[in-house]
Amino acid sequence: MEGGTPSTRLRSRAGWLCVILSILFILLSLRILFIQIFNYEEYNQKVIDQITQETKVSADRGNIYDTNGVTIATNITTYRLFLDPAAIMRQSAEDGVDYADMIAKGVSAISELSLSYDDVMKQAGYTRYRDRTLARHLSEEVADLVRRFIDESGIDDKALLFLQATSKRYYPYGTLASHVIGFTGSDGTGLYGLEYTYDEMLKGTDGKYIGAKDAAGNEMAYDYESYIPAIDGYNITTTIDVYIQAELEEQLKTSYLESEAKSRACGIVMDVDTGAILAMAVYPPYDLNEPSKLDADSQKKLEESDFKKGSDEYIALETQLRLAMWNNKAITELYMPGSTFKVLTAAMSYEENIVNADEKFSCPGYYVVNGQKIKCHYHAGHGMLTFARGLQQSCNPVLMQMGLRLGVENYYKYFSELGYFEKTGIDASGEEYTKEGVTFWDKSLFESADIYLATASFGQNFKISPIAHLSAINTVANNGNLVTPHFIKEITDKDGNVIYSYKTEVKRQVFSEETCKTVASILEEGVSTDGGSKAAYVPGFRIAAKTGTSEKKDVKDTPYIPYVCSAVAFAPAEKPEVSVLFMVDEPTDGVLYASVIAAPYVGSLLEEILPYVGVNAEYDEDEIEPVSAPWLVGANVDTARELAEMLGFEVEIHGDGDKVKEQSPKMGTLLDKTNARIILYTTNDAVKEKETVKVPDLTGLTAVATNGTLTNLGLNIRILGTPNYYKDGVVVLMQSIAPGEVVDVGTVVEVTFGDPNDSDLAYGTE
Numbered sequence: 099m100e101g102g103t104p105s106t107r108l109r110s111r112a113g114w115l116c117v118i119l120s121i122l123f124i125l126l127s128l129r130i131l132f133i134q135i136f137n138y139e140e141y142n143q144k145v146i147d148q149i150t151q152e153t154k155v156s157a158d159r160g161n162i163y164d165t166n167g168v169t170i171a172t173n174i175t176t177y178r179l180f181l182d183p184a185a186i187m188r189q190s191a192e193d194g195v196d197y198a199d200m201i202a203k204g205v206s207a208i209s210e211l212s213l214s215y216d217d218v219m220k221q222a223g224y225t226r227y228r229d230r231t232l233a234r235h236l237s238e239e240v241a242d243l244v245r246r247f248i249d250e251s252g253i254d255d256k257a258l259l260f261l262q263a264t265s266k267r268y269y270p271y272g273t274l275a276s277h278v279i280g281f282t283g284s285d286g287t288g289l290y291g292l293e294y295t296y297d298e299m300l301k302g303t304d305g306k307y308i309g310a311k312d313a314a315g316n317e318m319a320y321d322y323e324s325y326i327p328a329i330d331g332y333n334i335t336t337t338i339d340v341y342i343q344a345e346l347e348e349q350l351k352t353s354y355l356e357s358e359a360k361s362r363a364c365g366i367v368m369d370v371d372t373g374a375i376l377a378m379a380v381y382p383p384y385d386l387n388e389p390s391k392l393d394a395d396s397q398k399k400l401e402e403s404d405f406k407k408g409s410d411e412y413i414a415l416e417t418q419l420r421l422a423m424w425n426n427k428a429i430t431e432l433y434m435p436g437s438t439f440k441v442l443t444a445a446m447s448y449e450e451n452i453v454n455a456d457e458k459f460s461c462p463g464y465y466v467v468n469g470q471k472i473k474c475h476y477h478a479g480h481g482m483l484t485f486a487r488g489l490q491q492s493c494n495p496v497l498m499q500m501g502l503r504l505g506v507e508n509y510y511k512y513f514s515e516l517g518y519f520e521k522t523g524i525d526a527s528g529e530e531y532t533k534e535g536v537t538f539w540d541k542s543l544f545e546s547a548d549i550y551l552a553t554a555s556f557g558q559n560f561k562i563s564p565i566a567h568l569s570a571i572n573t574v575a576n577n578g579n580l581v582t583p584h585f586i587k588e589i590t591d592k593d594g595n596v597i598y599s600y601k602t603e604v605k606r607q608v609f610s611e612e613t614c615k616t617v618a619s620i621l622e623e624g625v626s627t628d629g630g631s632k633a634a635y636v637p638g639f640r641i642a643a644k645t646g647t648s649e650k651k652d653v654k655d656t657p658y659i660p661y662v663c664s665a666v667a668f669a670p671a672e673k674p675e676v677s678v679l680f681m682v683d684e685p686t687d688g689v690l691y692a693s694v695i696a697a698p699y700v701g702s703l704l705e706e707i708l709p710y711v712g713v714n715a716e717y718d719e720d721e722i723e724p725v726s727a728p729w730l731v732g733a734n735v736d737t738a739r740e741l742a743e744m745l746g747f748e749v750e751i752h753g754d755g756d757k758v759k760e761q762s763p764k765m766g767t768l769l770d771k772t773n774a775r776i777i778l779y780t781t782n783d784a785v786k787e788k789e790t791v792k793v794p795d796l797t798g799l800t801a802v803a804t805n806g807t808l809t810n811l812g813l814n815i816r817i818l819g820t821p822n823y824y825k826d827g828v829v830v831l832m833q834s835i836a837p838g839e840v841v842d843v844g845t846v847v848e849v850t851f852g853d854p855n856d857s858d859l860a861y862g863t864e
Contacts, residue, residue: 157302158265158592159286160331162279162293164340165376165587169270171279171293171386176266177236179211179244180229181218181259187225189256198222201259204247205232210240234284235266267293269386275343277380277426278336278526278585281389290389290424292336292585295525299589302331332597335587337374342367345706349680349699350381356832357663357685357695360656364427364564366679367707370572370668372602373581375524376676376707380427389424392416396423430528432537432561433681436646436692436860437492437630438571438666439557441617444489445574446512447500448613455486455620465495467552472498475647475857489617490624490631492645492858494556501555506545509554513538515608516570516580518562523582523603530563537561557646558860568666568679574617575642575668575677578609618642622671632820633697633831633852634667636705637722638715642674643667643700645692647859650684658686661859665696669704670713678703689854694831698819698850705818721821722770729765730758735780748775750844753784760785762844769814769846773805777844788842795837796830796849804830804849812843819850827853 162171181201190197202218205211211233221230236244241261248254267282280291288297305328346365354363367377382393392400396419405412425431447453463479464471474480474494480487488496501509513519518532532538538560544550553559565583573580582603589598621642625635634643645665653660664681668674680696680703688694709715717723725746730738735751738758742749753759760779763769779785791811796804801823808815817823819831834848835841 156265156286157304157328158330159267159282159302160300160333160592162300163333163335164338164343165336165374166339167335168340170275170336170338170340171267171269173265174268175238176234176264177238177241177244178231178262178264179205179233179236179241179260180231180262181222182228182257183222183225183230184228185256186222186258189258197253197256197258200251200253204251205244205259208240208243208247210243211236234264236261271340272385272387273383274340274347275338275377275379276383276386277424277428278338278375278378279386281386291426291526292334294527296334296586296589300331300334303329305329330592332589332591334589336585337369337376337587338378338585339376341710342707343377343379345703346377347379347381347383349703350379350682353680353682353695353699354381356688357682357690358687359682359685360658361660361683362427363680363682365681365703366428366564366568367703368568368572368583368677370575370674370677371581373569373572373583374587375583375585378426378428382423384423390420392419393423396420425528426526427683428564428679429524429526430530430563432530432532432563433662433664433683434559434561434648434650434860435557435567436648436662436664437557437858438567438644438646438664440489440492440497440555440646441574441621441644441666442512442516442570443497443500443504443555444485444620445609445613445617446504446508447485448616449512449609450504450508452503453485453500455484455616457485458482459485459488459493459496459499461488461493461495465498465552467498467502468547468549470549472549472552475859486620486623489620489644490627490629492630494860497556498552501551502548504551504555506541506551509551510541510544512608515606516573517605518566518570522563522566522569523584523605524565525585529565531566532560532562556860558648559651564679564681568677571666571668571679572677573608574614575674577611577614578607580605580608618668618671618674626821628820628822628825630693630856630858631665631667631697632822632856633693633850634665634701634704635820636701636708636818637724637821638717639669639704639708639713640671641667641669641701641704642671643697645697645858647690647692647857649859653684656684658684659690660684661690663690663692663695665692665700667700667704669708675711675713676704676707689831691854691857691859693852693856693858694854698832698852701818701850722772722817724768724816725771725774727761727763727765727767727769727776730761730776730778731765733758735778738778742776742778746771746774748773750775750777752777752779752788753781755780755784760788762788762842763814763846767846769816772815773809774814775812775844777842790840790842793833793835793837793839793841793847796833796847797837798829798854800829801851808847813841814844814846816846816848817851818848819852823851827855829854 159173161169164170186197202215205218206213206215224230244261248259278291280293282293283289288294305326346367350363350365363381365379368375382395384393400416403415460482461474461480463477464473480491480493521529521531534540539550569583586600588596590596622640625631625641625643631643631645634641648662650660662683663685666679668677678700680700682695685695728741739749758778762777805815828851830849831852832850
């Protein structure tokens with residue numbers, strides 16, 4: 099039969115089918131073998147992912163401490179509230195209960211959560227997910243309210259709604275050192291300041307818990323679970339000293355507010371030998387625990403804008419103000435140093451042996467360079483004076499002549515060696531520095547005419563950063579070494595083991611020891627006699643200081659002249675330990691000279707911190723040594739009187755009691771011995787009836803008038819600012835207690851004397 103018998107055809111077909119099946123089996127086997135050998139990890143992971151649930155175990159972020167171990171950044175426990183939409187859907191189907199509705203009603207009823215019913219229902223609707231966050235950073239009190247709802251609703255054993263303990267960054271001092279410390283984002287990542295710079299060291303490594311689930315979502319045996327512990331971040335100890343930081347911020351605040359400055363103020367306190375930053379502040383500060391909240395000044399600018407709240411323009415301005423508020427002015431902004439730079443021009447001059455302290459110069463009130471008359475701040479002219487006195491009196495013509503003697507090559511060489519053309523290397527982000535051809539003359543232009551060198555010699559028409567300038571000033575304070583400024587002291591693990599310890603980095607020696615001692619001596623003499631920086635004088639301490647007032651040439655269309663008032667100082671002058679830079683940007687009220695706006699506050703700051711760092715006051719014969727009010731409360735009246743009189747106080751006793759109930763001034767208050775009086779109250783009635791007076795406005799009064807006014811009111815006096823307070827033209831520049839404030843009789847009023855006509859204004863060319 100054609101085509102073969104049926105059985106033959108059947109065998110043939112069966113044979114081909116076997117061949118085809120065999121080939122398919124071989125291919126399938128090869129594919130399985132390929133997957134097992136070459137794609138094992140990929141498919142194994144897919145299986146694991148389907149049966150496991152991974153939960154992150156957050157590492158604790160390391161603490162930040164001040165140099166004495168005081169905590170300035172740490173963590174507090176907060177709670178994350180989240181639900182399991184997949185479990186809610188499955189459990190609702192099993193129990194016939196709408197758990198999503200129940201949870202939404204219960205959670206939205208807790209007002210402290212600020213969650214609406216719709217908010218919760220929306221998250222519960224993501225049924226493909228096992229974890230949807232409802233709220234973060236809940237306090238223990240709010241978490242307790244959620245726990246109460248879970249217990250009362252009967253879902254505590256359903257595993258539907260959860261509270262997870264989390265860690266939130268917390269800053270115990272709020273605004274203190276805000277621009278140094280910085281802050282973290284909602285995810286715990288450092289965003290600004292030291293939190294950003296040392297984020298990798300602080301954040302640690304998160305761990306994880308891996309639990310197994312079956313197809314129904316139930317937990318599988320313990321054998322399928324694993325736990326990888328978190329590794330906590332390292333702790334950082336900084337060079338910042340909380341006490342010095344607080345004192346610096348207080349002085350900045352007072353100067354800023356009294357001068358009604360428009361563009362913030364900043365200050366730095368540094369260890370002259372090591373470069374350790376003991377304090378750095380910008381005013382106004384911001385709250386580290388609420389970093390997005392604008393400070394009062396920034397909020398005022400926002401409210402005074404013409405933009406409608408919520409508009410794109412309003413939001414853009416708000417963002418701009420917030421970013422500006424976060425910037426550390428001492429590191430990220432440049433300014434014109436003015437006459438404070440004369441310290442370095444003087445050091446260059448002595449180092450090059452082109453002048454001696456006794457050489458005579460003439461100042462007619464100006465100096466002509468390239469046919470242009472450049473004025474001295476003292477328009478009448480200083481007449482004949484030595485170089486030393488020229489520096490003390492901040493005489494522009496004297497310093498211009500020094501600049502021209504130095505020449506472009508020498509000036510440029512020292513400017514570079516002092517570190518202005520490079521970053522200081524400080525461990526902070528965003529550092530700005532002087533750039534040739536941008537914020538300092540291009541060298542070819544600098545060489546093209548003497549007028550550039552003349553103005554550069556007294557700190558005009560170029561810009562530097564505050565941190566770079568104080569680092570350069572330190573070279574005069576520490577016998578010539580340019581040292582890297584830094585915030586870090588050491589890094590330790592959670593057990594206290596030291597991982598890293600900072601070692602002082604000396605970049606190079608710029609000046610000789612002899613040059614530095616000569617310049618320091620000239621500056622100190624200017625402060626302790628009648629120099630332009632005499633308002634920084636503090637009895638008992640030898641302070642080397644220089645002030646500077648520069649006009650901001652790049653700021654236009656302001657209803658006031660935009661000045662920068664600054665001062666640099668180091669002390670004790672004979673063996674410096676600390677240095678200070680103090681700068682107020684665009685003051686608008688009062689006498690707009692740094693001798694008034696910066697120098698007195700530098701003196702007040704050093705008066706507080708020098709004893710703190712172990713420098714004892716030593717008084718000359720002609721200095722008024724202050725006396726400290728003793729602790730007399732609780733003492734027998736006769737004993738208290740005897741002790742007070744022995745210390746030089748005139749004593750007044752109010753009441754007929756046997757023991758002292760209260761005293762004025764309070765214990766530890768410093769006041770001048772001359773006419774010092776202390777009032778002792780011996781009964782409760784005497785305390786209630788004690789006399790008070792209104793503090794007068796002393797500004798502009800002479801020393802004799804001031805002393806008489808305060809004495810007649812029953813108030814004590816403390817004289818600061820200059821030992822020559824009795825000279826003509828010297829009057830009260832500032833007082834510690836505002837005019838009109840009501841105080842107890844016996845209260846001490848600190849008054850700072852100086853000459854309001856003293857100017858350190860550096861005139862330059864456009």
